[in-house]
Amino acid sequence: MRWSNSFIPTRKENPREAEFVSHRYLVRGGFVEQHASGVYTFLPLGRKVMLKIEKIIREEMNRIGAQEVLLPALTSADVWKQTGRWESFGNDMFKLKDRWDRDLALAPTHEEIMTLLAKEHLKSYRDLPQIWYQIQTKFRDEPRPRGGILRVREFSMKDSYSFDATWEGLDESYEKHREAYLNIFKRAGLNVIVVKASSGLMGGSDSEEFMVLSGSGEDRIVHCKKCGYSANVEVAAARVGKEVVPSKFQRKEKVHTPSVRTVEEVADFLGVEPALIVKSLLYVTEDGRDVLVLIRGDYDVSESKLANVYGANLHLATGEYITKKFNAEPGFIGPIDAEVDEIIADESIKNLNNFVVGGNRNDYHIVGVNLEDIKITRFVDIREVKDGDICLECGGELSLENAIEVGHIFKLGTKYSVSLEAYFTDKNGEKKPIIMGSYGIGVGRIMAANVEVNHDEKGIIWPYSIAPFEVNIIEIDPKKTQEETQAIYKELKGKGFDVIWDDRELSAGAKFKDAELVGFPVNVVVSPKKIGSGTVELQIRKTGEKFDVKKEELVSKIRSVRKEL
RNA sequence: CGGGGCGUAGCGCAGUUUGGUUAGCGCGCCUGGUUCGGGACCAGGAGGUCGGUGGUUCGAAUCCACUCGCCCCGACCA
Numbered sequence: 010m011r012w013s014n015s016f017i018p019t020r021k022e023n024p025r026e027a028e029f030v031s032h033r034y035l036v037r038g039g040f041v042e043q044h045a046s047g048v049y050t051f052l053p054l055g056r057k058v059m060l061k062i063e064k065i066i067r068e069e070m071n072r073i074g075a076q077e078v079l080l081p082a083l084t085s086a087d088v089w090k091q092t093g094r095w096e097s098f099g100n101d102m103f104k105l106k107d108r109w110d111r112d113l114a115l116a117p118t119h120e121e122i123m124t125l126l127a128k129e130h131l132k133s134y135r136d137l138p139q140i141w142y143q144i145q146t147k148f149r150d151e152p153r154p155r156g157g158i159l160r161v162r163e164f165s166m167k168d169s170y171s172f173d174a175t176w177e178g179l180d181e182s183y184e185k186h187r188e189a190y191l192n193i194f195k196r197a198g199l200n201v202i203v204v205k206a207s208s209g210l211m212g213g214s215d216s217e218e219f220m221v222l223s224g225s226g227e228d229r230i231v232h233c234k235k236c237g238y239s240a241n242v243e244v245a246a247a248r249v250g251k252e253v254v255p256s257k258f259q260r261k262e263k264v265h266t267p268s269v270r271t272v273e274e275v276a277d278f279l280g281v282e283p284a285l286i287v288k289s290l291l292y293v294t295e296d297g298r299d300v301l302v303l304i305r306g307d308y309d310v311s312e313s314k315l316a317n318v319y320g321a322n323l324h325l326a327t328g329e330y331i332t333k334k335f336n337a338e339p340g341f342i343g344p345i346d347a348e349v350d351e352i353i354a355d356e357s358i359k360n361l362n363n364f365v366v367g368g369n370r371n372d373y374h375i376v377g378v379n380l381e382d383i384k385i386t387r388f389v390d391i392r393e394v395k396d397g398d399i400c401l402e403c404g405g406e407l408s409l410e411n412a413i414e415v416g417h418i419f420k421l422g423t424k425y426s427v428s429l430e431a432y433f434t435d436k437n438g439e440k441k442p443i444i445m446g447s448y449g450i451g452v453g454r455i456m457a458a459n460v461e462v463n464h465d466e467k468g469i470i471w472p473y474s475i476a477p478f479e480v481n482i483i484e485i486d487p488k489k490t491q492e493e494t495q496a497i498y499k500e501l502k503g504k505g506f507d508v509i510w511d512d513r514e515l516s517a518g519a520k521f522k523d524a525e526l527v528g529f530p531v532n533v534v535v536s537p538k539k540i541g542s543g544t545v546e547l548q549i550r551k552t553g554e555k556f557d558v559k560k561e562e563l564v565s566k567i568r569s570v571r572k573e574l
Numbered sequence: 575c576g577g578g579g580c581g582u583a584g585c586g587c588a589g590u591u592u593g594g595u596u597a598g599c600g601c602g603c604c605u606g607g608u609u610c611g612g613g614a615c616c617a618g619g620a621g622g623u624c625g626g627u628g629g630u631u632c633g634a635a636u637c638c639a640c641u642c643g644c645c646c647c648g649a650c651c652a
Contacts, residue, residue, distance in 0.1 A: 518614080
């Protein structure tokens with residue numbers, strides 16, 4: 010491809026709205042352009058990168074015996090209603106009506122549609138196992154799109170689904186995907202860590218996420234440097250890190266604490282550490298039961314963990330509700346004599362003695378309280394892990410880091426096959442629900458995460474495998490070296506390199522800047538001076554190395570150097 | 575949904591506080607010429623319903639109301 014004939018609209022300046030590195034560079038490099046909030050156009054370079062990522066994905070999926078299909082994006086509402094996700098997705102799903110006033114949805118994922126296909130055709134244990142996948146556009150009406158292409162409302166996703174007759178079979182399909190995913194991310198130039206995750210709206214038992222560590226990520230993951238334990242903070246478990254100094258309160262008594270509400274204020278006022286305060290939070294379950302949740306003052310409740318105990322639709326009670334129920338404002342409520350349906354406690358308060366709780370009366374707290382003073386129904390782990398907590402596996406110290414989720418795999422089990430009645434007949438003639446898994450990769454996320462991780466102040470540094478072009482020929486003075494450059498271009502093309510030839514009538518500096526911004530891994534500089542003696546210059550984007558190479562050795566040199574890129 | 579910020583030429587911005595002739599600057603674009611190893615130079619040129627609607631005023635990019643769009647933070651942690 011000659012650059013002079015290409016559509017590569019690079020820009021010198023950052024777009025006004027772009028704050029994330031990947032957003033800035035992908036727009037400035039002419040890869041993508043914004044159409045609306047969370048909706049992007051892919052320009053030729055962006056499209057090329059996406060296709061290269063897809064090629065890697067297809068190769069690795071095919072390698073585990075998966076077969077590619079393409080399901081509709083425009084779907085009828087019925088299936089979603091059958092599995093309950095018409096409601097549970099709620100506003101996250103783009104819903105529309107056709108001219109007959111029938112409900113339709115733009116699919117945010119495809120468990121339902123894929124299960125229907127399986128139901129239709131997988132009737133016998135002899136038909137199993139199967140793995141089907143597609144690479145397709147998904148639509149999710151995100152409450153807040155973010156970071157350019159990192160969180161969008163229309164995006165390309167590789168999703169696959171496994172269908173097995175046995176639980177062992179599911180384990181195998183899951184393992185195959187896990188391996189394939191590790192290969193895919195590695196080949197696409199990403200270091201991922203696999204973390205235990207919450208399965209959320211997908212349902213099912215086990216799930217793991219593939220995470221790329223990056224400050225721009227919106228997920229928080231817990232990581233143990235000693236043993237490698239990793240989990241999304243939504244599900245991570247740990248031992249409390251900091252022990253509490255013995256309490257100075259020797260007996261239980263009510264203390265006047267005027268206008269002292271938050272844990273920090275109470276701790277300050279009483280002259281104790283926040284860990285000695287037991288926070289009381291009132292939650293209301295889906296069926297309207299009041300649950301008082303107790304947790305050590307220096308910790309936060311993890312609502313995703315709580316949701317795993319009580320179901321997704323649990324919510325924190327409003328201030329008015331609390332005031333009405335307790336006759337005390339939030340900030341002064343506590344577990345002693347509380348009239349609620351259940352009191353549960355996080356394990357963090359198990360070893361506390363003579364601690365402080367709200368007095369269930371405005372401007373009062375109770376000090377010197379012990380566990381036997383409270384009617385706790387059960388202890389559960391509902392605490393969000395903090396930096397410095399202790400690893401349950403090895404006793405090492407845990408740290409929290411931000412990460413971008415690029416893949417997620419689920420053992421779904423029979424949730425969808427049961428609700429959509431996808432049964433097969435086993436060896437003994439018995440009808441059984443197909444056992445399923447579902448597995449997703451965000452194609453655009455791979456692209457964006459790559460830029461977040463691989464860049465410098467000059468621009469993007471693409472890994473060789475997914476670069477928009479592998480080699481860029483920078484011609485310093487197009488009028489003087491046309492024939493020689495064309496010969497080099499043809500040779501590289503002939504040897505199978507994906508190469509672009511920057512033949513534009515621009516100053517050398519401008520071409521270098523563009524090359525660095527767009528991020529070609531290998532640049533070949535052809536100048537009148539050097540070509541006379543039969544040499545060209547090679548520039549390696551990743552290392553910044555520059556060195557002269559004889560024309561005849563160019564191909565072999567690039568071949569040897571690309572292995573490192 | 576709550577909070578904050580922004581919308582002026584293709585892109586990035588100034589001008590808005592304190593209303594006043596033809597709305598500026600840089601980059602990009604077009605024409606001609608000179609250049610050609612780090613975003614070249616000279617000369618000439620094109621390009622704007624100042625997000626939209628309504629209002630105040632002799633007069634609105636500027637003031638008021640409504641509205642559309644975009645970005646960032648947060649979404650009840652007592």
